[in-house]
Amino acid sequence: MLLRFSRQIVDQPITSQIILEKKTPINILSARMNQLGGEILAEIPGDKAQEVIKAFKSKGVIVDVASLIEKDDDLCIDCGACISLCPMDALGFTEDKSVTLDAKKCNGATCGLCVDACTRRALRLLS
Amino acid sequence: MYAASRRNLKLTSNTPDKKRTVAEINEKIRNGDVQVLTISEMKDLVESSGVEVAFKEVDVVTTGTMGAMCSSGALINVGHADPPIKIDKAWINDVPIPHPGAAVDLYIGATIGSETRGFEYGGGHVIEDLIAGKEVELRATAYGTDCYPRTRVETTLTKDDLNQFILLNFRNGYQRYATAVNGRDEAIYTYMGKLLPNFRNATYSGAGELNPLCNDPDYETIGLGTRIFLGGGTGYIIGEGTQHNPKAALGTIMVKGDAKQMTPEYIRGATFSEYGSTIYIGYGVPIPILNEGIVKKVAIRDEDIPSDIVDYGIPRLNKGTLGTTNYKELKTGRVNVNGKSVKVTSVSSLKHAYKICEELKDWIQEAKFYLTKPVETLPTDTVFKPMKVTTETRFVESLIGEAVTCTEDEDVKAVAKRLVEESVNQAIVVDSANELKGIVTAWDITRSVANGNKRLEDIIVRRVYTARLHEPLETASKRMADHDISALPVVDKGNKVLGILTSDAISRLVGGGATG
Numbered sequence: 001m002l003l004r005f006s007r008q009i010v011d012q013p014i015t016s017q018i019i020l021e022k023k024t025p026i027n028i029l030s031a032r033m034n035q036l037g038g039e040i041l042a043e044i045p046g047d048k049a050q051e052v053i054k055a056f057k058s059k060g061v062i063v064d065v066a067s068l069i070e071k072d073d074d075l076c077i078d079c080g081a082c083i084s085l086c087p088m089d090a091l092g093f094t095e096d097k098s099v100t101l102d103a104k105k106c107n108g109a110t111c112g113l114c115v116d117a118c119t120r121r122a123l124r125l126l127s
Numbered sequence: 128m129y130a131a132s133r134r135n136l137k138l139t140s141n142t143p144d145k146k147r148t149v150a151e152i153n154e155k156i157r158n159g160d161v162q163v164l165t166i167s168e169m170k171d172l173v174e175s176s177g178v179e180v181a182f183k184e185v186d187v188v189t190t191g192t193m194g195a196m197c198s199s200g201a202l203i204n205v206g207h208a209d210p211p212i213k214i215d216k217a218w219i220n221d222v223p224i225p226h227p228g229a230a231v232d233l234y235i236g237a238t239i240g241s242e243t244r245g246f247e248y249g250g251g252h253v254i255e256d257l258i259a260g261k262e263v264e265l266r267a268t269a270y271g272t273d274c275y276p277r278t279r280v281e282t283t284l285t286k287d288d289l290n291q292f293i294l295l296n297f298r299n300g301y302q303r304y305a306t307a308v309n310g311r312d313e314a315i316y317t318y319m320g321k322l323l324p325n326f327r328n329a330t331y332s333g334a335g336e337l338n339p340l341c342n343d344p345d346y347e348t349i350g351l352g353t354r355i356f357l358g359g360g361t362g363y364i365i366g367e368g369t370q371h372n373p374k375a376a377l378g379t380i381m382v383k384g385d386a387k388q389m390t391p392e393y394i395r396g397a398t399f400s401e402y403g404s405t406i407y408i409g410y411g412v413p414i415p416i417l418n419e420g421i422v423k424k425v426a427i428r429d430e431d432i433p434s435d436i437v438d439y440g441i442p443r444l445n446k447g448t449l450g451t452t453n454y455k456e457l458k459t460g461r462v463n464v465n466g467k468s469v470k471v472t473s474v475s476s477l478k479h480a481y482k483i484c485e486e487l488k489d490w491i492q493e494a495k496f497y498l499t500k501p502v503e504t505l506p507t508d509t510v511f512k513p514m515k516v517t518t519e520t521r522f523v524e525s526l527i528g529e530a531v532t533c534t535e536d537e538d539v540k541a542v543a544k545r546l547v548e549e550s551v552n553q554a555i556v557v558d559s560a561n562e563l564k565g566i567v568t569a570w571d572i573t574r575s576v577a578n579g580n581k582r583l584e585d586i587i588v589r590r591v592y593t594a595r596l597h598e599p600l601e602t603a604s605k606r607m608a609d610h611d612i613s614a615l616p617v618v619d620k621g622n623k624v625l626g627i628l629t630s631d632a633i634s635r636l637v638g639g640g641a642t643g
């Protein structure tokens with residue numbers, strides 16, 4: 001998910017507060033911040049997602065929950081070229097070496113690292 | 128799975144000298160009692176029962192791989208129009224199609240991109256569409272001759288309209304390949320896929336122990352005339368592939384096959400972003416178990432097949448290696464790079480490699496496929512030379528200038544003075560060990576003075592693009608243009624500043640070259 005901090009709240013330690021309050025790890029994938037505001041791209045464990053999103057919103061943070069990535073299995077040739085790019089382990093092999101996408105783990109549009117790595121254009125952003 | 132019949136065991140144990148011929152195997156195929164194993168099943172059998180038993184019980188093993196194989200294409204003959212045309216330029220679905228031969232013979236090159244869709248659709252996609260039975264649009268122009276008066280033709284074609292549709296690939300099936308990583312601080316797009324900065328992921332290619340050539344590394348049974356599974360149909364090896372490099376265990380093959388028999392499941396157009404279009408080719412080779420030596424060879428395991436870890440961020444031919452891994456480690460999904468475990472995946476399809484081994488096994492068992500003895504085996508002594516380049520290539524080291532440096536704790540004024548004295552536009556910020564910390568430009572200083580900002584540390588640009596000493600000037604100047612900057616600190620591996628490369632110095636070189 002993408003967290004947007006406005007100028008008014010950017011100097012408050014909101015992220016660390018929520019980590020402590022909700023007792024959940026928040027993995028920060030990238031962050032851009034200055035006095036004028038900023039953005040954090042982060043991942044949170046699926047089971048706490050709703051709760052954490054609510055907490056951020058209540059503190060005035062704009063939360064962009066990822067739109068999802070879709071995989072077209074007819075186009076996919078199971079090459080695996082996308083797998084090593086995924087920071088969330090959402091892409092992986094099944095036992096018979098088919099490549100699958102676990103939408104629940106995917107960070108969607110806020111990540112999108114795999115999309116242009118797909119050799120068959122089988123991975124698409126769902127808007 | 129495999130079960131040896133008693134009858135068969137008796138038959139093979141009668142074979143003298145522990146040898147078997149291709150003719151004998153074909154006889155068994157005809158009689159329906161041939162023993163075929165996929166290469167994976169055979170490795171397990173050798174491991175559990177030993178070489179002797181495996182030799183007795185097995186006649187053929189099937190190998191396979193499916194990966195991006197750029198040096199591929201299809202030869203088509205589109206027939207003559209009335210009035211006839213001697214094609215000069217041709218396009219299929221807007222992909223330029225070379226015509227290296229006579230009037231209506233065309234070669235669809237897998238890597239040629241469409242003039243309207245770029246890398247997204249290329250020759251590989253045209254071949255896939257034709258194999259899938261789709262209609263494609265042919266457009267051709269000509270200068271017109273007395274015997275070929277026509278100058279234009281536009282038509283639609285399917286594979287049924289073609290006289291010949293022959294897959295003809297001049298290099299396929301590398302025995303093994305390197306593992307690619309990227310040491311630059313930006314993502315790069317290569318023929319090994321997308322590589323994240325600072326060694327954050329890795330990719331590899333090839334099927335490892337399933338690969339045909341890996342299982343017959345001395346090319347004892349593989350060569351000109353070997354009948355193979357190619358793209359779902361039958362094909363033939365017609366010699367060594369280009370860049371065949373047997374001494375480095377990097378053999379390749381050249382193949383042909385009737386594309387009309389093939390299926391899109393094993394022939395797929397593909398795009399490597401910012402690199403180009405290509406084609407995935409699935410092929411499989413039967414290896415006849417002619418003697419116990421071959422049994423030992425086909426028993427090779429992934430851990431015995433090495434792969435060099437190569438930094439594709441280095442824009443040079445010789446990239447050196449960061450270490451060696453093997454296909455067993457690669458297939459676990461993680462590889463050790465510079466002491467760190469990173470995610471690695473293949474850009475070839477392992478799933479299809481397994482499927483090809485199974486399918487070819489079925490064909491042989493059902494007597495749909497017979498083995499051939501090659502007329503000539505692949506050479507084992509050819510060498511692969513680099514290109515002889517007669518024009519000089521310039522590298523960063525030839526234009527590196529002395530850098531004006533400063534440290535973070537210096538006064539803005541002092542730095543400004545130095546810039547004026549040395550008449551340069553930027554100072555490189557270093558620490559006491561001469562390690563790169565940032566850069567300040569004359570413009571940054573002017574702006575900071577205007578804003579009343581006196582502290583150097585507030586105006587330092589810390590995200591600095593750099594150049595390397597042995598990097599070609601071409602890539603360094605592209606980096607400057609891409610990021611709209613006029614200088615790059617030149618650093619060594621430890622990020623220590625060696626000097627500076629400025630766009631001024633490059634312009635002077637180009638200007639000088641033009642007049643001198």
Ligand code: SF4
Binds near residue numbers: 090091107108
């Ligand atoms: S967008 Fe792709 S790379 Fe990013 S988390 Fe989702 S599946 Fe993984």
Ligand code: SF4
Binds near residue numbers: 118
């Ligand atoms: S890169 Fe594309 S084609 Fe290859 S496995 Fe991933 S989704 Fe499938």
